[in-house]
Amino acid sequence: MTDTRKPSELRGLVGSRTRTLLAPRVTGQVRYTDDIHLPRMLWGRIVRSPHPHARIVRIDASRALARPGVLAVITGKDMPERFGIIPWTPDEYPLALDRARFIGDAVAAVAATDERLAHEAAELVDVEYEILPAATDLQTAIDKPEVGLGKGGKDNVSKEVDLAFGDVDAALAESDVVIAGDYYYEGSAHVPIETHCAIGNLDKNGLLTVWSTTQVPHYLHRELSRVLRVSPTRIRVIQPPVGGAFGGKSEPFSLEFCAAKLAMITGRPVKFLYTREEEFYAHRGRHPMQIQMKVGAKRDGKLTGVDARTFIDGGAYSSFGLVTTYYSGQLLTLPAFADTYRFRSTRLFTNKPPCGPKRGHGSVQPRFAFEVSLDKISRALAIDPIELRRKNLVPPNTTTLNGLRVTSNGIEQCLDAVEKASGWKERWGKLPKGRGLGVATSAYISGTNYAIYPNAMPQSAVQLKVDRSGVVTVFSGQSEIGQGCDLMLAVLVADELGLDLGSVRVISGDTDLTPVDLGAYSSRGTFMNGNACLMAAREIKSKLVAAVAEKLDVDPRNVLVTRGALVVVHDPSRGVSVTEAIQLAEAKFGTLGAVGHYNTPKLGGEYRGGTIGASPAYSFTAHVAEVSVDARSGIVRVENIWVAHDCGKALCPTIVEGQMEGSAYMGAAEALLEEHVIGPDGLHKGPNLLDYRIPTSLDVPDLHALIVESEDQEGPLGAKESGEGPLHPSIPAIANAIFDAVGVRIDRLPFSPARVLAALRKKQADENARHAAAE
Amino acid sequence: MLPLPVFDHHKPKTLSAALDLLARLGDKAVVLAGGTDVLPNMKQGLVEPEHVVSIAGIEELRGISLVREGDEDKLVVGAGARLVEVESSILVRRVAPALAEAAGQVGGPHHRAMGTLGGNICLDTRCRYYNQTYFWRKSLGFCLKKDGTVCHVVRGGSRCVAAASNDTAPALIALDADLHLLGPRGARVVKAHDFYVADGVKNTVLEPGELVVRVSITRQGGRRSSFEKLRRRNAIDFPLLSIAVRLDVSGVETTRVDAADVVVSALGARPRRVRAAAKIRPGTPFDVAARELAEGAYAECKPLPNVDDDTEWRREMVPALVERAVTRLEG
Ligand SMILES: Cc1cc2nc3c(=O)[nH]c(=O)nc-3n(C[C@H](O)[C@H](O)[C@H](O)COP(=O)(O)OP(=O)(O)OC[C@H]3O[C@@H](n4cnc5c(N)ncnc54)[C@H](O)[C@@H]3O)c2cc1C
Ligand code: SF4
16 A cells, blocks of 8 residues: 655654654553652541441440551541532532432541551441432332432433434334344443552641642542532642543542542551542442333334433442433434434432443443444344444534434444454354344434533643753643553644654643643544644644754744754755754744643534533444354353444554454453442442453453544544544444344343343243244 | 451471471461461451461472372372362363362462462352341341351351352262371371362361371373353352363273262352262263263252352252263363
């Protein structure tokens, strides 16, 4: 293949397979929050409720405080201020004030001189409870409003969204085929390898510093100030590199408030490190959803209408639930959809660990139901499922029926890529029994259009400091959580200014040092922070160019930035090194620095909730999964997943592929293994890594990442997201492949061997009965 | 992190020093070999020893060899042999393939590098209501294996049925292994089958202060063995079922089975020897033996909801695994 890029682009670090800056990550040099040990540091430990729903009658800390080395115990009364990531639904206290709402809910916290002592002291805090009726599953929450977990205590409802676009009933009535199905998506957890950790410290100047494994330092800063009633000018939040988050660290948690409060009380630094068990209680994982979905189509495969009724198990608190409830419907209308749509989603509170945003927030579950429905339609109409999708694609540069503005859209190329790579045409429907292929597609946001709290300020910002030695430092509010945003920024700056990567430093996630960025969630990092960074870098670039033009006495338009030097376009032998250019510019303009920011254009449908799901750009994905199913045991093995993903432009292809593979892996894990189950007694089925099974390296399918680049007009150098979109199609692609392999539909996650075997047996029994009847 | 509680640590260099220590410390002490079972259990408050006696430094417990005794060859494996050594030993793979296969499927590579055969033989039974943190068990209301009075697996049950989860146990039983024990009252040899009892609280006949010193298995011509394990992931997981099969195949006619033993574990507290195996008539063709053994195992083995997966599915998998284990030995 001939490369059609311009020579200057060929030399760029953007799009190259560099891994520089990642070395400390993979060699154990990165210092995580738990690696920080401060002099005189105390250890904290949270006392948790052993009951799913109970009133706190009395807390007696005297036995704990009597232990030598125990310095303080705090309870809900010490921080009687509600918080919540969504400003309209604050319903959590750092420590429960009067009611514990799930097993594991935080009710008190201790600080002691070492970790073991803190654990022991927590056992010595005596809490008297009055046990209340509980709803430990979705159905009970629906059936028993009197449990009263909702606002005002009259029902268990957290949020309800009811939206309709066009006349769905008429469309379904006129359809040649209508597929109605009941789907259940089990909840799952993020399981970051690094559990939550936070350290609080109050210095003698009155500055409160909180180090935390957060992915939203800015929101944490705001909430710490509000809850602790300390001016934000007296708080600094530092987010060290995070060891995995996946959405599970995108709101404030009890430990951050407790570490800060106990540091304020004791005058000593206090650290909290969640155990694996506590990580499961802090949760905010994927919501269990029960989905009834109808999808209609005409004989030619044209989709007519989609009607969905969804119940969402929210767990004990609101978290991002308002957004989740919208996302459970709003994000379904791309990439292939019908002309009419109605969805009604109800999120209910239950006495379970609170659910929240997990990679592919809110939209992975309905995507499963929808893409399986499409597969059923394709079988009913005898149309190849890839063709079926092609017939219904929403084109680029349009608006969807629910008002999402679509710009770049590479879904066709994605479908082409997986069709070809998987050998679909030769193999789908033709593999030996027990082996099958399945396809699914999806689309996802590159950031949300609106901040979580309404404001007119930028969503993302960067400051550049340029040193006369030739070093450029990027101060970014983005959170490096292992997704590689620091490298992404370094690559952009290096290319703009002609630097090598070794000359670029990135400092991120520190509210004292860096400008505000809203955080690492909603797949907003590359799009928003990348644009902010480009803006700042281009300002510096123009200064370098101007200074060099003056020195060489040429028109600035004739100065070209190359790696290491700024040269004259038509006479590259004339030029100055980048370092010299920086010095010339510093002499000419004074100390060099620049700021850049990004804010979204106004977008979204003109109706209540129409802005939720609006994004400046959408990514697109297609998967083909290949499975083998052992009919004797029901064990499904995912052999291959081909993942084609339109990320706009792969600024760092190695990282993009890593995100695509990681997403597909995570989806496959939810499809086959992971289930976050709370028993009828409200107890977590097994809050540890033996009982909650994440795949080992031996259980991971072969993953084939196929990057598609649609060059988004508004993205930084054309880039969009790649961190969440590629997860969605894994699950339905696997479900559809199972059907291709053995002819059974498993409409409930996970596709466990027991479930698959039962379905196979049932199919056999049905067939036998049919034969018997025929004879 | 879950902290370890405080304890005194002892590391005797000889077997006799270890036995003396254990006799002196009595029930305040617990033996630690590789620690891969004991240490997590201590973190969860399942064992609360004041003293930990590590036997990891005792040379006498190590080694794998073939020993001539009278006119028999015996495979002798020290209790201190690491599972990775057992798994990769040519001797074990020749004489007792089921044992090598079982050792090779314990946990993950790290567990096998630290874990020992002795520790595996003496592994505590496991249960979804027991192998949890103190907080979790307290929220549940504890159970009769530890700190409580009721069983959550068999409601109203008065006896703990936690699952024997050590993969080597069924292999050792099927191979008719001898366990050599040494304790305050001297040395004794117990058949692997008789070592285990049907009591989930303590499922071995090991006496206080007694150690497993080594294991011996008689080498016999025409003896074949294999091991199969049911689990959801291909590493780390404890067995949802573990199955060992031993077949004696006559000299020339290797397509026929003369005698068989099938042991199924991870059902209840004690590995179960399938009675149907004793009924195999000499000269039974392989496919017939496979079917009879599988059917027998299915009829006799009823998993309990003591470990976490669908109980009915686990039961359905018994014959499938037995059949696979037998079929692998053909030819
Ligand atoms: C995540 C995880 C997964 C695991 N998966 C499996 C699995 O799949 N299959 C499996 O079988 N096991 C599994 N294990 C358990 C364990 O790793 C193995 O059983 C291992 O063989 C135990 O050996 P050890 O030397 O570490 O035992 P230790 O922990 O040192 O001891 C275990 C018990 O045996 C006693 N003991 C040890 N040696 C002797 C001796 N010579 N005489 C008398 N008593 C003794 C100890 O007092 C203790 O009660 C797993 C463990 C973990 C943490
Ligand atoms: S079987 Fe019953 S008594 Fe034994 S550990 Fe399990 S719940 Fe406890």
